[in-house]
Amino acid sequence: MIDHALVEKEKPAEACGLLAGELGEFDVKAVYPCANAAPPEKQDVIYELDPGDHLRADREAQANGWEIIGVYHSHTHTEALPSPTDIAQAPDASWHYIVVSVRHPTAVVRSFTIADGNVAEEPLVLERPPAR
Amino acid sequence: MPVEVRLPTVLRQHAAGQSSVKANGTTIGEVFEDLVRQFPLLAGQVITEDGSLHKFVNVYRNDDDVRFLDKLGTPVADDDVVTILPAVAGG
Numbered sequence: 154m155i156d157h158a159l160v161e162k163e164k165p166a167e168a169c170g171l172l173a174g175e176l177g178e179f180d181v182k183a184v185y186p187c188a189n190a191a192p193p194e195k196q197d198v199i200y201e202l203d204p205g206d207h208l209r210a211d212r213e214a215q216a217n218g219w220e221i222i223g224v225y226h227s228h229t230h231t232e233a234l235p236s237p238t239d240i241a242q243a244p245d246a247s248w249h250y251i252v253v254s255v256r257h258p259t260a261v262v263r264s265f266t267i268a269d270g271n272v273a274e275e276p277l278v279l280e281r282p283p284a285r
Numbered sequence: 286m287p288v289e290v291r292l293p294t295v296l297r298q299h300a301a302g303q304s305s306v307k308a309n310g311t312t313i314g315e316v317f318e319d320l321v322r323q324f325p326l327l328a329g330q331v332i333t334e335d336g337s338l339h340k341f342v343n344v345y346r347n348d349d350d351v352r353f354l355d356k357l358g359t360p361v362a363d364d365d366v367v368t369i370l371p372a373v374a375g376g
Contacts, residue, residue, distance in 0.1 A: 169373070176294065191374070202373035204343040204350050211293075211370060220294055224373050238376030244341065245295040245371060 155260045157186045158227035158253040165229045166196035171207065172223040172249060173214035179249055179264075179275065182219055184282075185210035199238065200226045223249030223264075230256055233263040235272055243267035249275065286363040288316055293370050299326035308367075313344060314357030316367055331369060332357070343370050 154170065161168035170186040187206035191199045202224065214221055228236070233254035235243075243250060246268035254261040264277040287307035292300055300306055301324070308323065310316035314332075321328045333339050337357070344351045345368045351359040361367065 171373075199376045200374060204345075204370070204372070207343065207370050207373060208345055208348070208350075208368060211368070224375075226375055236376040238374075242374050244373055245293070247294055 154184060154186075154225045154227075154251065154253055155255075155262065158255045158260060161189070161196075161227060162229050162255045164196065166193075167191075167198070167200040167227050167229060168253070169200040169202050169224065169226040171202070171210045171214075171221050172225060172251070173210070173217070173219040174222045176220045176222065176247075179222070181222070183214065183217070184225070185213065197229055222247070223251060225251035225253060227253040227255055232256065233261040235265055235267060240267055240270055240272060251277070288361050288363070289366045290316060290320060291366065291368045295371055296327065296330055296369065299330060300324045311360060312355075312357065313346065313351050313359045313361060313367065316361060317357070341372050343372050344368070345370070 157168040166189055169189050170184055172181045173183040174181050188203035189196050189200045190203040191201040211221055233252040235250060249264050250267050251264045264275050266273050266275055287309045289305055290308050291305050297304055308316045308319040310319050317331055331339055331342055346359055346361060346365055
C-alpha cells in the first residue's frame with residue numbers, strides 16, 4: 154500500500170486498492186492494488202477505483218474463500234484522515250477504510266470505519282509482506 | 286432458466302444474507318425486476334426511481350461492465366453470471 158502510494162505520488166495521483174479477508178474480521182489476507190480511473194487531471198485529489206480491477210479482485214478473493222473487506226487509498230497533499238468525499242461516498246458500513254498519507258517524507262497509515270457518515274478510527278498493525 | 290446474481294456484502298442484508306441468488310430474465314433489467322420481486326428491500330439499491338442503473342453500483346455480465354454494453358437492456362443467457370459491486374471512489 155505504501156509503495157503503491159509512493160509510486161503514484163510522483164504523477165501525482167492518489168493510489169487505491171482493495172483489501173481481502175474473512176468477513177467480520179480485520180485481518181487482511183490480500184491487498185489488491187487497483188488503477189485510479191478518475192480523469193487524469195483530477196487523480197491527485199480524487200480516486201475512482203477501476204471497475205474491472207474491482208471485479209478481478211473480488212473474484213480472486215472469492216476463489217480464496219475471502220471477501221473484499223475494505224479499501225485503501227492515498228492522500229498526496231493531506232493527512233491520513235477520511236476526507237468529506239471519502240465519508241460521503243463510503244460504499245459499505247462493514248468495510249475498513251485505510252488512508253495512506255504521503256504528504257510528509259514518512260508515510261502515515263491509519264484505518265477507519267465509516268458508517269452512515271460516522272467515522273471511527275480503529276487500531277491498525279502493519280506487517281511487512283513476505284518476500285517473493 | 287435463471288441466472289446467478291452475485292451480491293456485494295453491502296446488499297446481502299436485503300437478500301436474507303445470501304451472497305448469490307438466482308433470478309429470471311432475458312435482460313439485466315428483467316433480472317433486476319425479478320430480484321426485487323424476490324427481495325423487495327433491494328428496491329432502489331441498484332435501479333434508481335427513474336429506472337436507470339444506480340451510479341453507486343457497477344454491474345457486470347460475466348467479465349463485462351454492462352455500462353459498456355446495453356446497460357439494463359443487456360441480454361443475458363443461461364449460465365451467465367451477473368455481478369453487482371459497489372462503485373468505490375473518494376477524495
